Amino acid sequence: MSDHTKMIRAGRKHPSMQGAVNPPVHRASTLLFEQAEDLYGTAPDRHYGTQGMVVHDALREAFCQLEQASSVVLTHSGLSACTLPLLAICSAGDHILVSDNIYGPTRKFCDEHLVRFGVKTEYFNPRAGNKIAEQIKPETRAIFMESPGSLTMELTDIPAIVALAKANNIWTLVDNTWAAGWFFKPLLFGVDFSIQAATKYPCGHADVLMGTIATKSAKATKLLKSYDRASGNFVAPDDAWLILRGMRTMGTRLERQQQSSLQVANWLQEHACIAQVLHPALPSHPDHMLWKRDFTGASGLFSLVLQPVCEQKVLAFLNTLQLFGLGFSWGGFESLAIHCDPQTVRTCDSWQAQGPLIRLSIGLEDPDDLIADLEQALKQLDK
Template sequence: MIPPANASPEAPNHQFRSLSPAVWRASTVLFDTVADFTSRKDRLFDGYTYGVTGTPTTRALEERVAALEGARHCVAVPSGQAALCLIALSLLKSGDHVLIADSAYGPLRTFARDYLQRFGIEHDTFDPSAGADLAALLRPQTQLVFLESPGSITMEMQDIPTIVKLAQAAGVRTVLDNSWASPLGFRGVPAGVDIVVEAASKLLSGHSDLLLGTIATDNRSLYEAFRTTQSVLGQAVSAEDCFLALRGMDTLEVRYAHQCASALAVASALASHEAVAEVLFPPRPGDRSHARWEATFTGGGCVLSFVPHFRSDAAAHPFFSALRLFQIGASWGGVHSLAAFYPQAEQSKRQHCAFNAGIVRLSIGVEPPAKLIADLEQALQAAAAH
């Protein structure tokens, strides 16, 4: 029998169970009564009102990420950058001021420079090595401090405990992009960070096949502000992408442990290579940021950088052409290893960059580390021959 056109689909009965979460796709949410419909905005934060704010599949992901972060609330948005921008648009107004770590994600700094300032919101970047001296940069108008520790290219570790303490004393909220470590390596909310962002496209999903971001917080008023902005700006996420992220999180701990160990092995091998000036990977003993990493973090990451002894940036071309296992790509966190190059000119654009050289960034996947090391060694040899 064909059901009437106005019938709503029912959930499976209790005799059906599956190891896979259900994919609930919807733009339209149905209501039992007109009273429920006219009061639908009352359930914006704790229920379902319209597809843009999520379905049960979205909520399953948000609840799982919140639990992993040690937070009460989570909002899923279309990407990590969308999460950062949504936070700013939710909390800032004309006349406000924000501080951004100079090593933070480049598009965030571009958003502050080219968009926020149009609305009368000022920003300053700060030296990522700053600690208590960051207090001198705080103004009465400062509302947010954006952190990313370590920076995803130059790998500087911020002094998160000190910055959180001074920000709290000044009534300033802190935002941490925690995509490198994930909640397995560092849980920002229990450490006092007000808002934690994950680029769930990366480690959480783990397979380089979706774009997704999450915002976690313990603060109910902040959560409501983010959920409202998500609705107003139409920042919807796909139920399929949420499903893929949930599936990826089933293997997160296994992938994370393997990739972190492999990254450390690769970093250690590169550190003793004659063609490498410096390896940037805080979990490696001897790294310039190792002490800060060891004092605060309980896990590593799968992304590292190194400064090669190239005669010029042009020498990067034969190096990348010679790579066999590593693919060239800008993202990271998936099961396949990637390599990217950031020329000297890009470092010079930053106000507080300690490096005046081209930088190679590696994302270590799940391939055997010995094979990855061999691939890098032969590529470095090929570059030296030019």
């Protein structure tokens, strides 16, 4: 079955649904038992609300099918899905390798908080491939990748790094938010933890925060589940219901966002104010061949490098956009734009750009309208 069909059918067979198409929302902390003997027994398998109810099971099943995982942990934000497995894996004295293009708050967590527990983070060039072998130490415990990076769009040779990690008994984690589990399936490439901010494409409507961590091996699952239970992690049933609802249409949205983003990216490539369009599906992207080898498609998030221009003009360009909202996050039905300077946070010297960077998240509007909007706003750069 294709992912489209799987996402329509997942999690819809449970007696408590009583014929309804969608699972019920149980708001529950206490779960009652028939008899005292069951309180500390092994059955039933749900003892307390933190384990989740039918709607959580249904959502976990959908993500298991999407990521081809044996188990999925739901977390209360995409960021917590990045930090939770690191806390599950690392101990004092460990060293971890993190891609220099990693999501900024994950970087902050490593630098300001993991370090307090005696875990040292070292960054690597996301395009270094198996040259990162030089950075591996006897105490290296994990390699955390994000491909493509959500601002600068560099891709990582994940199979090469997984091979290196396996040879050295190191855990691998991938922030898979850009591909949404739809266009790339890290677990099939031997990655141990596939992480997503379900806030983005699975939600699709900019109204829920959630994260997911998918695992396949018994060892990774055991480690993650143990920490998940011990840390008190939980997501609200209403949020789980909304994410599951988003997943029913995620494939259709992604297909349109892929098409529209390519149309917009191709148009921008020809514009005189643009130095470079960073869209992995464009043959001009420096890592296009890696994308072609490992991914089955592209989502709607990409970046552009403007020709060198002063900040005032960049702000005027953004302020003149009518159809692009100015805001963080991405993957929703509405188009968004931000500007940023990745050079200020990177430490590996692995990112240099000719001019300012703009990131666009392409939504479900008509791409011709989006192009017209960009065209009128880009005039601010010529003034």
